[in-house]
Amino acid sequence: MAHITASRMTAEELLHLPEDHQRHELIRGVLTTMPPAGFEHGAVAVRLASSLHAFVRAQGLGLVLAAETGFKIAADPDTVRAPDAAFVRKERIAALGIPRGYFPGAPDLAAEVVSPDDTTREVREKVEDWIQAGAAVVWVIDPRARTVSIHDRAGSVTTLDETAVLTARELLPGWSCEVSALFL
Numbered sequence: 751m752a753h754i755t756a757s758r759m760t761a762e763e764l765l766h767l768p769e770d771h772q773r774h775e776l777i778r779g780v781l782t783t784m785p786p787a788g789f790e791h792g793a794v795a796v797r798l799a800s801s802l803h804a805f806v807r808a809q810g811l812g813l814v815l816a817a818e819t820g821f822k823i824a825a826d827p828d829t830v831r832a833p834d835a836a837f838v839r840k841e842r843i844a845a846l847g848i849p850r851g852y853f854p855g856a857p858d859l860a861a862e863v864v865s866p867d868d869t870t871r872e873v874r875e876k877v878e879d880w881i882q883a884g885a886a887v888v889w890v891i892d893p894r895a896r897t898v899s900i901h902d903r904a905g906s907v908t909t910l911d912e913t914a915v916l917t918a919r920e921l922l923p924g925w926s927c928e929v930s931a932l933f934l
Contacts, residue, residue, distance in 0.1 A: 761828040779827025799835040812840040820852040823883035833860040856883035
């Protein structure tokens with residue numbers, strides 16, 4: 751369960767918080783603190799990120815970013831979200847450069863791994879924030895249900911079970927991953 755601090759904060763203030771070994775996001779100016787992710791969560795996130803990274807790097811398509819990389823997706827009040835894995839196309843990186851702080855805008859692909867204490871509302875809000883900020887697709891990976899839900903800008907949602915194959919044809923032509931391979 752996330753802990754919410756009542757006072758308003760900016761993305762710049764969030765960037766300079768002292769290290770406290772907690773995960774933080776800034777949601778409409780409000781600091782939200784979550785405990786570190788659990789073991790299963792971390793294993794699923796790294797399985798996805800490593801598969802994406804190997805393919806994206808070999809094809810020169812852009813960058814895959816690790817869990818907890820901040821993306822500033824709204825301003826005044828600021829919102830900084832951190833997906834469990836993300837992909838940003840090389841064209842966007844070339845146009846914007848590599849920021850020292852948070853990436854300005856949403857990734858092209860944001861992946862969220864559902865933690866045992868995540869509420870349905872919290873997950874839905876993350877998906878909505880990513881899509882509204884310009885993400886082409888958001889994947890919600892649920893280790894308990896062993897599913898991946900694919901959300902796109904058009905508002906469609908497709909849920910894949912562990913017998914399916916996950917692809918991202920428009921963003922990552924040629925990449926695929928068996929959904930079952932993501933889970934322990």
